[in-house]
Amino acid sequence: MKLQQVELREVALPLVAPFRTALGTQEHRNSLLVKVTTADGAVGWGECVADDDPTYSAEYLAGARQVMREFLLPRLSRAPGLTAALVPELLRPVRGNPMARTAVEMAVLDAELRTAGISLAQYFGATRTELAVGVSVGITDTVDELISAVDGYLRAGYARIKLKIEPGWDIEPLRAVRETFGPDIALQVDANTAYGPADQPHLRRLDAYGLTLIEQPFAPDDLLSHTRLAARMDTPICLDESITSARDAATAIRQEACSIVNIKPGRVGGYLEARRIHDLCLANGVPVWCGGMLETGLGRAANLALAALPGFTLPGDISASARYYTRDITDPFVLHDGRLTVPTGPGIGIVPDPDALQAATTSTELLTV
Numbered sequence: 280m281k282l283q284q285v286e287l288r289e290v291a292l293p294l295v296a297p298f299r300t301a302l303g304t305q306e307h308r309n310s311l312l313v314k315v316t317t318a319d320g321a322v323g324w325g326e327c328v329a330d331d332d333p334t335y336s337a338e339y340l341a342g343a344r345q346v347m348r349e350f351l352l353p354r355l356s357r358a359p360g361l362t363a364a365l366v367p368e369l370l371r372p373v374r375g376n377p378m379a380r381t382a383v384e385m386a387v388l389d390a391e392l393r394t395a396g397i398s399l400a401q402y403f404g405a406t407r408t409e410l411a412v413g414v415s416v417g418i419t420d421t422v423d424e425l426i427s428a429v430d431g432y433l434r435a436g437y438a439r440i441k442l443k444i445e446p447g448w449d450i451e452p453l454r455a456v457r458e459t460f461g462p463d464i465a466l467q468v469d470a471n472t473a474y475g476p477a478d479q480p481h482l483r484r485l486d487a488y489g490l491t492l493i494e495q496p497f498a499p500d501d502l503l504s505h506t507r508l509a510a511r512m513d514t515p516i517c518l519d520e521s522i523t524s525a526r527d528a529a530t531a532i533r534q535e536a537c538s539i540v541n542i543k544p545g546r547v548g549g550y551l552e553a554r555r556i557h558d559l560c561l562a563n564g565v566p567v568w569c570g571g572m573l574e575t576g577l578g579r580a581a582n583l584a585l586a587a588l589p590g591f592t593l594p595g596d597i598s599a600s601a602r603y604y605t606r607d608i609t610d611p612f613v614l615h616d617g618r619l620t621v622p623t624g625p626g627i628g629i630v631p632d633p634d635a636l637q638a639a640t641t642s643t644e645l646l647t648v
Contacts, residue, residue, distance in 0.1 A: 280321070280361045280391060284648045285352055286314040287344055290639040292575065292604050298419040300306040301445035301473035302334045303607025308573045308603070309641075310531050311344055312631075313386040323626060326581075327382035328545035328572035335471075336378075336520070336546065343379035348646065351376075351383050356648035363388035366578075367551060377523060377548035385581055385627070393626040398584065400621050403554055405587030408616045413439030413594035414602060415469065415571065418448050424456045425432040429456055436617035439491065439594040440463040445473040450484060457488050465594070469494040471518055476504045483512055491593065492517040515539050519570060523547055525555040532563055539593070543570040544585065545578075553585055561590035571596030578611025580622045580629040583612075587621045608636045 313325035320362045327347075331338040350373045355361055358369055366384045373380075374462040392402055414437040419425045429440055442453060453468065467490050474482060475497045482496055492515045497504040501522040509516040522528050524547055531537050540560050544553040560567045569586040572578070580595060586595050597619060600611035608631045612619050622628025 280394070281318040281359075282315055282352075282356050282361065282386070282387075282648045283318045284316040285648055286362075287347065287646065288312045288314065288640055289340075289344075290575070290608060290636070291641050292607070292639055294573075294603055295601070296588055296606055297417070298573070298603075300443045300469075301418075301444055301471040303332075305360065305573070308575075309340055310575055311340055311382065312575075312577065313347065313382045315386040317390055317406075319394070319486055321394045323386040323392040324577050324630065325382040325384070325386030325389065326575060326578040327378050328543075328574060328578060329378040329395070330436075337374055338378050342378060345452045346373070346376045347383060348362045348644070351379060352648055353607060355387065356425065357384065361387065363551070367549060378545040381545045381547075382550045383545060384551065385544075388550065389626040392472065396625050398623050398625060398628055399550075399581060400584035400587050400623065403550075403584055403588055405584060405621060406589045407587045407621065408623070409620050410586055410597070411438035411594045412584060412597045412614070412619050413437055413465070414469050414597075414598045415441045415442055415596045416443065418443050418445065422452050425452050426459050427456060429460065433460065433464065435599075437594075437598070438617045439467065439553070441596065442466070442468050444468045444470050449481075453485065453488050460490055465491050467491040467494065467517075469519070470496040472496070472498050473572040474502070475504050476507075478544065479504070479508050479511065482508060486513045490514045494541060495519040495521065502531060502534055502536040505531075508535050509535060509537065517541055518544070519543070522556065525559050528556045528559055532560070532565055538565060540565055540567045541570040542567050542585070543572060544582070545572055546570075550581060550585060554588070557585075557588050557590045566590070566592045568593035569595030569597055573603055575598060575604075576607045576612060577627065580609070580610055580627045583619060583621045586604070606633060606635055606638070608639050626644075
């Protein structure tokens with residue numbers, strides 16, 4: 280495969296409601312799409328999930344665009360006989376920038392599989408055709424607003440509720456949700472690194488609420504605090520921001536810093552690395568689930584294919600399109616009985632709707648490579 284042309288397209292999608300976490304509040308989603316066209320006319324789509332600002336990670340959207348244009352894409356354009364399997368090695372000399380890498384790899388993989396007539400799920404070795412999915416509930420102004428939001432998601436059929444927490448918004452909202460909806464709903468919390476080592480006694484109080492897991496309470500590089508908390512809590516510790524590669528996952532498991540891993544392809548540098556993390560965790564008996572980054576339908580389709588692998592035993596944050604967007608850039612993913620269908624078409628199995636894509640586009644850049 281030989282790349283002939285690459286389009287970098289930014290889109291802006293308003294969220295149906297503001298989404299607040301310990302890292303800040305989002306009211307719209309800016310995303311960078313990568314469209315590759317090969318010399319044989321095959322087309323592939325990728326999505327960069329970097330935020331506008333370097334808050335979730337050091338990577339940010341404008342920087343990711345520059346890295347793609349100046350460093351990643353030129354390396355791929357010079358490669359004879361390009362395949363998706365070669366992308367990680369070709370890009371290895373460029374340090375960091377995992378979300379930019381993921382978008383480029385995803386586009387190449389999509390083009391390659393479309394040419395071969397193989398779905399991404401089939402390529403991964405998926406074992407399911409539909410998945411029970413969860414929903415992430417942001418921090419709200421009042422507990423009553425939170426209860427109303429959770430009630431709506433449970434009525435919609437979501438299989439698991441995840442509450443975003445931070446110091447001052449943890450015990451009381453969690454208690455209210457448990458008391459209102461009972462002990463049988465699958466419930467977990469996500470701290471997005473908002474706590475410090477001194478908060479361990481406070482966090483241990485969360486054991487009272489029968490949580491599936493607590494996600495990333497401490498800084499990404501603080502495995503020691505996670506290990507110490509894991510030894511003192513009944514609630515399983517899950518790592519997110521700390522896991523940027525299969526090597527990170529192996530270290531965290533070996534140090535007993537977690538017993539569950541959240542896999543986000545954008546965070547770990549690509550879907551191929553995400554599959555390696557899945558395989559490592561499966562071999563070590565560590566459950567995994569697929570996190571979300573407010574993806575458009577393109578990223579959502581690819582995440583569903585990944586999450587259909589056998590080690591993904593917990594519902595992921597791959598909610599229906601309507602959870603975030605009134606109008607996505609693709610046909611919407613719709614929840615049926617708490618489940619989403621894994622795409623079966625070639626490649627990621629979905630393409631942008633031309634009218635919706637144009638309406639959301641804020642800029643385009645065409646590169647001849």
